[in-house]
Amino acid sequence: MHSKARLVAVGSAVAALALAGCSAGQANDGGGDSADxxxxxxxxPDSMIPGNQFSSYVILETIFAPLTQVDEDGEVSFVAAESVESDDAQTWTITLRDxxxxHDGEPVTAQDYVDTWNYAAYGPNAWVNGPQLANVAGYADLNPAEGEPTATELAGLSVVDDRTFTVELSAPDRQYPLQLGIGQTGLYPLPSEALDDLAAWEEAPVGNGPFELTDGWSESDPIEAVAYDDYAGDAPTLDAVTFVPYLDTATAYTDALAGDIDIAAIAAxxxxxxxNDFGDSVYELDAPGVDFLGFTLSDPRFSDVRVRQAISMAIDREAINDAVFGGSQVPATSLTAPSMPGDPExxxxxxxxxxxxxxxxxxxxxxxxxxxxKVHFVANWGQEDYFEAIANxxxxxxxxxxxxxSPSADFAAFTDAVQNGETDGPFRARWGALYPSQQNTLTAVFTATGEGNFGAGGYSSPEVDELLRQANAADTLExxxxxxVAAQERxxxxxxxxxxxxxxxxxxxxxxxxxxxxxxxxxxxxxxxVAG
Incomplete structure (x- = not known):
């Protein structure tokens, strides 16, 4: 389900991925710009369990804090972690900040991280974000292709002391510090009592981030969060924020126009x-997502690469961008978002x-x-004009x-058809990267075990796998x-x-x-x- 949210759920712009965190440093002085x-x-939102959600990102990324973040220059800095170090890019030592x-005042420990990660990775628990730990040694033992798991804990995790733990990966990966950022919610720590009774904990979630919930949460009612007074990272500029759930962007847009909402994501x-309506109060921001048209590659009508290439060359992306999206999107010339470091335009x-x-x-x-x-997409997501243009x-x-x-009746029907290979024509696919690296998109979509692989029709190639392995093990991020780039070319x-x-x-x-x-x-x- 996590991959469904990232791969195909972007017709709802409210689901936009948040990849920003707050850096650690000064203590919270409780100062905010507005009392309201x-x-x-x-x-x-569907869940407040970070490792088991796919539509609660904005809220969870506010009440939890990641280990690392990536600054505006693409450099890794630290949030809850004091350091993330490795001599060989395979065994990493993570030291937590003191x-x-x-939010209940209990210290965040290395054991909390290890226990949460083990629970998330254990296949029978069926946490949707468990695959974010797939590169840790021992993951396959917890998630065998057939039969029962042969272990309940990841072999690659070890607690050193209260503030230190080590992570052994299944293969060297120079990108690993990037993977510990805010988009990977499956890596957020839970307090020990949460794992003892998840249902009880979720009624009143306790995080480790700059804001805490005041009165639990609801799928449909406004959710109140206030600045956590004892937050050890940078103090938030706000005293409080109210998250207002919506089923569609159109209603949120109307409420924003009426002044009842202060921030709303909108569809392209x-x-x-x-x-026209908001003037300078419209923000158009580079993002880590990319849209595709996918195919059921086993369908003989689309199995010839020339058919897929012909479909691509027959689409005037510039015209669609201007007519449907008002020029707000970027016609693709690669497999990754243009904002990705090193994207090969x-x-x-x-x-x-x-x-x-x-x-x-x-x-x-x-x-x-x-x-x-037939060109398949999800009905009632504001995509009709886009797919009518493609079809024409x-x-x-x-x-x-x-x-x-050809619109599917709803999101569930669409994703089930795609995952089961039942689409009889091109279909809407997308991947929104969970951290700012080409690695995430290429691995998720174009490898057999990737979370979004169904969006590429189940495509995989041993040559691509090897090229990605070599890129991951490079001496430096650069x-x-x-x-x-070599993987994209292949x-x-x-x-x-x-x-x-x-x-x-x-x-x-x-x-x-x-x-x-x-x-x-x-x-x-x-x-x-906040103004004023």
Whole structure:
């Protein structure tokens, strides 16, 4: 389910991934800019258990703190961790900052991290974010392909003392410090009593972050959070924030226009209207997500790479971006978001360029296309214009008699059809990276065990796996970038998906908001500046 949220749930812009955290340093002095809570529209939360949620990111990233964060220059800095070190990129020593506590005043210990990670990784617990620990040694023993687990704890985790634990990975990975950031909610620590009775704990969640909940939470009612007085990191600029759950962006938009909401994420298709309605209070922010068209690769009508390449070349991304998204998105020329460090702009080459004549010729070379083509997406997510445009262009530019934009009844029906290989045409797919590295997108979507692999039709390649392994084990973060480019080049030889758009996340705000601080396109709630 976690991969569903990241891969296909972005039609609801409220689900935008937050990859920003607060850095550790000065103690909280309780100072905020306003006594009145700001009101922040969010997607309806599904759980307050960080390792077992896929629609509660904004709230959890406010009441929990990660071990690391990535600053605006792409450099790793530390939050709850004092250091994350390794001599060989395979065995890492994590030292926690002294004085860090949960909201009940209990100290956050190395044992809390190890116990939480073991629980999250143990297959029978079925936590949706458990795969975020898949690179730790012993994960396969807790999640065998067949049969029962042969262990209940990760072999790669060891507690050294109250503030120190070690993590042995299954293979060297120079990107590991990036993976400990705010997007990887499965790595947040829970207090020991939470694992004793998760249902009771979730009624009144206790985190380790800059804000604490005042009265529990609800899927549909406003959720109040106030600054935690004893937070050991940087003091938030706000005293309080109210998270208001919404089922759709349209209603949140209307309430923001009426002044009842101070911050709301909006869909890309609302960009033009928002610029007219909100003026300078529209934020269009580079984000770590990328949209694709996926295929059921076992379907013989799409098994020839030339068919998939022809579909890509028949789509005028610039025209769709202008007409549907108001120019707010970025036509894709690679497999990763343009905001990713080292993203190889243009690596897709001619196959991501609009060339209807070449597209039609390539399709004919592959034997043409017989019958009706359906393009699948989720209904009622504001995507109708987008997929109607795709269908119209494929019909006109490839000479296919019938190309139909085919909405699924709801999110569950759509994802079930995609995961089960039951889609009979191209389908809407997306990956929003959980940390700012090409590694996350390439591994999640284009390897057999990746969380978003179903969005690439189950694609995998031993050569790609090896290229990613080499990139992960590079001597430095910078050296790894060339390796990820090589992996992209090899994937694009097979062209399993059609890269469509690099994402930009859009927000509208009320006059109360003076400035939004962001990281990777998502709002850093503790740093929101209030006017006046």
């Amino acid at each position: 809570p700001i009101r922040y529209a969010v997607e309806q 004085g860090w506590t949960f 298709g609302q960009a033009v209207q928002a610029r 243009g690596v897709c080459g001619e196959y991501c360029e609009f060339d209807p004549d070449a597209a039609k010729a390539l399709l004919e070379e592959a034997g043409g296309f017989d019958g009706e083509m 262009q494929l019909r006109q530019n490839l000479g296919i008699e019938a190309v139909i934009a 050296d790894s970038l060339a390796g990820y 994937i694009l030889q097979d062209f399993p998906t059609v890269p469509m758009f690099g994402n930009r996340y859009l927000y509208v705000t009320s006059d109360r908001i003076a400035e939004l601080h962001t990281n990777a396109g998502a709002i850093d709630v503790p740093k929101i500046a």
